[in-house]
Amino acid sequence: MHSSSNRRQWLVGTALAAAAWPALGQQAASQALITRRIPSSGEALPVVGLGSWITFNVGNDPVARDACAEVVRAFFDAGGRVIDSSPMYGSSQPVIGHALAKLGHPAALFSAEKVWTGDAARGGPQMEASRRFWGVPRFDLMQVHNLLGWQEHLPRLFEMKARGQLRYVGITTSDGRRHAELERIMRTQRIDFVQLTHNLLDREAEQRLLPLAQERGIAVLANRPFREGALLDQLARHKLPGWAADIGCQHWAQVALKFIVSHPAVTCAIPATSQVAHLRQNMGAARGLLPDVALRARMARDVAAL
Numbered sequence: 001m002h003s004s005s006n007r008r009q010w011l012v013g014t015a016l017a018a019a020a021w022p023a024l025g026q027q028a029a030s031q032a033l034i035t036r037r038i039p040s041s042g043e044a045l046p047v048v049g050l051g052s053w054i055t056f057n058v059g060n061d062p063v064a065r066d067a068c069a070e071v072v073r074a075f076f077d078a079g080g081r082v083i084d085s086s087p088m089y090g091s092s093q094p095v096i097g098h099a100l101a102k103l104g105h106p107a108a109l110f111s112a113e114k115v116w117t118g119d120a121a122r123g124g125p126q127m128e129a130s131r132r133f134w135g136v137p138r139f140d141l142m143q144v145h146n147l148l149g150w151q152e153h154l155p156r157l158f159e160m161k162a163r164g165q166l167r168y169v170g171i172t173t174s175d176g177r178r179h180a181e182l183e184r185i186m187r188t189q190r191i192d193f194v195q196l197t198h199n200l201l202d203r204e205a206e207q208r209l210l211p212l213a214q215e216r217g218i219a220v221l222a223n224r225p226f227r228e229g230a231l232l233d234q235l236a237r238h239k240l241p242g243w244a245a246d247i248g249c250q251h252w253a254q255v256a257l258k259f260i261v262s263h264p265a266v267t268c269a270i271p272a273t274s275q276v277a278h279l280r281q282n283m284g285a286a287r288g289l290l291p292d293v294a295l296r297a298r299m300a301r302d303v304a305a306l
Contacts, residue, residue, distance in 0.1 A: 049082030057090030120152035
């Protein structure tokens with residue numbers, strides 16, 4: 001656990017490093033962002049978004065909040081849209097709100113939030129509190145977090161959508177939990193989005209959930225793309241394979257993200273970061289070539305063997 005002083009020093013160092021980090025290369029910047037359409041509406045979203053689990057839970061520290069705001073600024077500068085959070089994520093919601101206010105509430109924002117309570121009566125007040133934290137007139141997407149109380153929450157969310165109080169309805173899970181129940185919901189409920197774990201090592205969703213999402217016309221947000229950084233820590237001990245350059249990857253993070261978003265069912269991956277340099281690396285995965293089916297299979301085999 002970092003002390004408050006150490007964390008402040010780390011964040012200042014991160015900000016200085018980010019300022020020295022070059023902007024996206026001229027060639028990369030000239031490439032259009034890869035987008036996917038939300039099946040229920042046809043709206044296009046960039047395939048890489050921004051998560052806020054852990055990384056934006058920085059409390060009231062003004063230096064830390066401003067560092068997060070610079071990450072959000074770089075995200076929009078790179079063409080990003082989807083930012084995802086939850087009441088479960090500590091101070092992440094007000095930190096996002098601070099960033100959005102500092103940036104003048106960018107019109108490109110696609111706000112993805114969650115309702116996270118087993119008490120149906122608390123759902124409405126919780127969502128309103130989240131909206132105030134973000135400082136938005138309404139959320140684009142509201143998701144039932146980890147299926148908690150979904151039987152009670154989904155009817156309310158569908159009603160809110162019908163009244164124009166939100167644009168899309170979704171449901172989430174993570175760590176491969178409760179896939180059977182999630183599958184039943186996807187088959188029986190007219191949700192617009194599902195959020196689940198999919199990455200180079202966690203591939204269970206490929207068997208049934210991702211094909212089902214394509215069949216049912218449900219957009220997919222892929223969470224835990226780096227396993228909270230553990231996957232990248234593991235990969236960093238190894239040299240990038242030769243095929244990484246074939247799809248324009250200069251970093252393992254880009255390899256991991258391109259693997260995820262190359263699956264045709266995936267609408268957007270939502271990596272979290274507190275560093276501008278890493279944000280730019282991540283957004284680089286939304287440009288250039290994506291692996292085909294054969295290369296995806298090789299990527300998974302090679303990484304599993306490391």
